[in-house]
Amino acid sequence: MHSLIDLRSDTVTRPTAAMRAALAAAAVGDDVFGDDPSVNALEARVAALAGKEAALLLPTGTQSNLVALLSHCQRGDEYIVGQHYHTYFYEAGGAAVLGSIQPQPLPVQADGTVALSDMQAAIKADDVHFARSRLLALENTHAGRVMPEGYTAQVRDLADRHGLRIHLDGARLFNAAVASGTSIAELAAHADSVSLCCSKGLGAPMGSVLAGSGEFIREARRWRKMVGGGMRQAGIIAAAIDHALDHHVERLAEDHANAARLHAGLIALPGIVSCVVHTNMVHIELASAERGLALQAQLRSAGILIPAGRTIRLVTHLDVSAADIDRVIAALGEALGEPVT
Ligand SMILES: Cc1ncc(COP(=O)(O)O)c(C=O)c1O
Known part of the structure; x- marks a missing residue:
């Protein structure tokens, strides 16, 4: 689990x-x-x-x-x-x-x-x-x-x-x-x-x-x-x-590295119109707000919480590891491969 x-x-x-x-x-x-x-x-x-x-x-x-x-x-x-x-x-x-x-x-x-x-x-x-x-x-x-x-x-x-x-x-x-x-x-x-x-x-x-x-x-x-x-x-x-x-200042570099890792994993995914990364934030743009809403529900069932919308902000922090990022990339890849119903 x-x-x-x-x-x-x-x-x-x-x-x-x-x-x-x-x-x-x-x-x-x-x-x-x-x-x-x-x-x-x-x-x-x-x-x-x-x-x-x-x-x-x-x-x-x-x-x-x-x-x-x-x-x-x-x-x-x-x-x-x-x-x-x-x-x-x-x-x-x-x-x-x-x-x-x-x-x-x-x-x-x-x-x-x-x-x-x-x-x-x-x-x-x-x-x-x-x-x-x-x-x-x-x-x-x-x-x-x-x-x-x-x-x-x-x-x-x-x-x-x-x-x-x-x-x-x-x-x-x-x-x-x-x-x-x-x-x-x-x-x-x-x-x-x-x-x-x-x-x-x-x-x-x-x-x-x-x-x-x-x-x-x-x-x-x-x-x-x-x-x-x-x-x-x-x-x-x-x-x-x-x-x-x-204890938590220098480690912000890990959050930035995780955001960069997420960006690298998402940039090539079909369904992502644009994707940018700055410090601990990744902003992705999708084709529609409906797609964003569906994505939110799909990821929720995979145990991942993201906002809804046509543009979505994903934020890395102390409670997100590099392994978590890989899980998010895999879940997003899978979800974006499915049609919006
Ligand atoms: C740029 C910026 N300034 C101020 C705040 C306000 O902080 P708080 O939520 O503690 O009121 C936020 C909160 O997200 C923020 O992003």
Whole structure:
């Protein structure tokens, strides 16, 4: 009997036995009082890792991004953002709903970036008709794509010329760091703030760490409390993340190798219209959404979970081995050989 292989996301990982042991042994206190030694140590560790003055542990990536936007922008301000970036498309409009911050979404290019010329054109003049452009929101990796080298430096230059700030959604910045051989601090150097998720490739059960200047994090701490993210004995989470930082960062290279292995096995299969791989994500395009739906059901009966749709994202992670990938390739080959009924 094979175990289930879940390729829907890298958020599906379960804490390892060693992580559970670290979590159980954590020293804890009340973090809202600033008394949790494990949280305090983790925040200091991640601040140093990100090359920033301070950091703050939050329960989720969405809250981390929201708190960053609330901390950078006032009511009536605007953030300029890729229209498929998480901070615009997948966060339930939180910045607009809760912060009265207007998003200015822009097209995302094939390499995952927003064109500098589009950003430049979208920055508003100081005029009573317009929202105040305040922030540029970036994402690395986007759909698995590592941001091209030098791009954030150019965005920084643009931001400085217009007095704007930069927030980097680095939900998968560790994947970018491992894939590019660049440190987290270097990747985040040009951003005023960076949000790092720990419940994706790193395999912690929850948690995201936001890093920035001391003043920014003081402000973010207040917003985190307001949106209900002030946790108490959060040291158990900090300990899981600390364990992940020790043991689950370099191994992301295995996830990238497994994604490349999957891509190599799928590219030649009949029925696959296109197939691309970036870090731990493989995106396949099928002839129709019906084919995608059928494929999902076929793979489910083989013990493999994938999303449905005409374009399908398959994500490798801690709980997927090279042998699992071979099983997926064989199952997909078999399923695609069958007609859609
Ligand atoms: C790029 C990106 N940013 C932020 C998030 C939000 O993370 P969470 O699910 O912890 O709220 C995700 C989640 O998948 C993501 O993919």
